[in-house]
Each structure stands twice: as C-alpha cells, then as structure tokens.
Amino acid sequence: MRMTKPKLHGMMLLHGTLLLYSVVSVFAKLAGIQMGAGSWPLTVVYLGLEVLTLGVYSILWQQVLRRMPLNFAYSNKGICTLWTALFGLTFFGESLTLGKTLGIVVVLIGVLLVVTDHE
Numbered sequence: 001m002r003m004t005k006p007k008l009h010g011m012m013l014l015h016g017t018l019l020l021y022s023v024v025s026v027f028a029k030l031a032g033i034q035m036g037a038g039s040w041p042l043t044v045v046y047l048g049l050e051v052l053t054l055g056v057y058s059i060l061w062q063q064v065l066r067r068m069p070l071n072f073a074y075s076n077k078g079i080c081t082l083w084t085a086l087f088g089l090t091f092f093g094e095s096l097t098l099g100k101t102l103g104i105v106v107v108l109i110g111v112l113l114v115v116t117d118h119e
Helices: 008-036 040-067 070-092 098-117
Strands: none
16 A cells, blocks of 8 residues: 655644653653652652553554554654653753754754655
8 A cells, every 4th residue: 555645634643643752751750750759659650651651652653654654654753852852951951962952953854854755
C-alpha cells in the first residue's frame, strides 16, 4: 500500500503524539526526584503517570503509523529533543548550553530535510 504525503490532520496527530511522548521524560524526572527525597508514595504516582502516558502514546503511535510512512514518522521523532530540552528549562531550571543548542538545531535541520523531501 503506497502512502501519500501526510495531511494536516496526520501531522497534528504525529506531533501531538510526539509531544505526549516527551512528557514521559517529565514524569520520569519527577519520579527520580521524589525517589531521591525518599517520598515513595509520590514516586509511585509519577511512575504510574509515566506508564499511563506511555500506554496512551503507544495507542496513538499506532494510529500515526497507519496514516503515514514509517520512515517519515520516525524521522520526526527528532522533535522530541526540542520538547525535552524545553521541558528541562521550564520545569527543572536546567541550562541550555551552546552545545545543546547546536545539537538541537542540527536535529531540527535533519527533520526539516526529511519532511521537505516527502513533499
């Protein structure tokens, strides 16, 4: 079955799914922080949210793969690097060094090249 260029709805589903996948890193970090603080109840809550989010992500990811080529969908996963860095800045006060910034830019250029190659 030949798949055509992803439509706007498919792209929104793809990037919403990838954003959700990036949220998993926030729950994982929060669980680690709580574990280090000795708060096991909150650790379990954050780990539960992490597993729940991964479950929803996996269902949505299957829907994404039904709508677009595998290589296109996976190449867009690079956008998670940006989301994860932004979550680190926003929620955890992490720094964005020149090296991290250049790395994110290189990844985004790669995603852009793949996306425009499908047009």
